[in-house]
Every structure is written in structure tokens, then in C-alpha cells.
Amino acid sequence: MAKIQEEQNDNDNYNVFANDKEHLEQPESVNDTYLEEQGDTNITIDSLDMSTNGETINQDDNDLAKERDLLASLIKKLKCEIDDSKNRNKFLESSNKALVDKLKGEIKDFKTKNKSLESSNNHFKETDNELSKTNQLMFKDLKKFQAKLDRYHDVNYASKVAINCAKAKGDLMSYKIES
Numbered sequence: 335m336a337k338i339q340e341e342q343n344d345n346d347n348y349n350v351f352a353n354d355k356e357h358l359e360q361p362e363s364v365n366d367t368y369l370e371e372q373g374d375t376n377i378t379i380d381s382l383d384m385s386t387n388g389e390t391i392n393q394d395d396n397d398l399a400k401e402r403d404l405l406a407s408l409i410k411k412l413k414c415e416i417d418d419s420k421n422r423n424k425f426l427e428s429s430n431k432a433l434v435d436k437l438k439g440e441i442k443d444f445k446t447k448n449k450s451l452e453s454s455n456n457h458f459k460e461t462d463n464e465l466s467k468t469n470q471l472m473f474k475d476l477k478k479f480q481a482k483l484d485r486y487h488d489v490n491y492a493s494k495v496a497i498n499c500a501k502a503k504g505d506l507m508s509y510k511i512e513s
Contacts, residue, residue: 485491
């Protein structure tokens with residue numbers, strides 16, 4: 335009888351069916367196999383069915399041809415899609431470049447306008463500072479004039495002026511008398 339040995343090699347499972355130098359008689363139903371002797375063991379190998387007709391082979395060839403045609407069609411479609419993608423990418427790159435250039439121009443215009451506004455703002459600040467200084471000087475002058483006006487309207491001031499006038503008259507009269 336044949337012994338079945340199972341061997342493992344590096345985590346790969348192999349079933350090795352080996353016959354110990356004994357030849358068994360095979361049943362008549364096994365017409366499509368033959369024994370090939372190799373070394374100390376016999377291995378059973380399936381042979382081709384010689385009774386197949388040309389139609390099966392032709393059908394297999396037709397199936398293979400259809401598969402090749404389908405694969406060729408798929409490859410062609412993929413190439414078209416790749417070309418379309420490349421074209422879209424080129425279009426997007428050129429669009430992006432145009433947008434970047436436009437944005438750079440707008441940034442430059444903004445910077446120019448901003449500098450102009452800063453210059454105008456500096457001019458307004460200088461003018462405002464000058465006006466503030468002028469206003470401060472005018473306010474000081476106004477305070478001085480207001481103080482003088484207040485003195486003129488003051489009763490004590492008027493009496494002092496009248497006394498000073500009387501004194502001046504008296505002094506003038508004494509001078510005339512003496513001369």
C-alpha cells in the first residue's frame with residue numbers, strides 16, 4: 335500500500351504523495367493518467383484528454399482573443415483617460431499661472447496704492463500737526479486777550495485806571511505850577 339507523507343518547509347504547506355517502490359494496480363476508470371518514475375518515488379500526472387475535438391480549442395482561442403481585445407480596449411481607454419488628465423493638468427497649471435500672475439499684479443497695485451495712501455496719510459499728519467501747533471498758539475493768544483479784556487471790564491481795574499489818571503493829572507498840574 336502507498337504511504338502518504340506530509341512535509342512542511344519554511345511555513346509553506348506541501349502535500350507530497352509518494353509511493354514506496356510498490357506499484358499498485360489502477361482501476362480501469364483512470365484512463366487519462368500515466369505514471370512517471372522519478373528516483374525512488376512514483377508521481378501521478380494528469381495527461382491531456384486526446385479525445386477533445388478542435389471546437390474546444392477554438393472556443394478557448396476565441397475566449398482568449400476576446401479577453402485580449404477587452405484588455406486592449408481597457409488599455410486604450412486608460413491611455414485616453416491619462417491623456418485627458420494630463421491635458422486637464424496642463425490647463426489647470428496654465429490657469430493657475432495666469433491667476434498667480436494676476437494676483438501678483440494686484441498685490442503690486444495694492445502696495446503702490448498703500449504707499450500712496452501712507453504718503454497722503456503722512457502729509458495729513460504733518461498738516462494736522464502744524465494746524466495743532468497753530469491752534470495752540472492762537473489759543474494762548476486768545477487767553478491773553480481774554481485776560482486783558484477781563485481786566486478792562488473789571489471795576490477794580492477801571493478804578494485803578496481812574497486813580498492813575500487822576501494822579502497823572504495832579505502830577506501834570508503840579509509841574510505846571512512849579513514851572
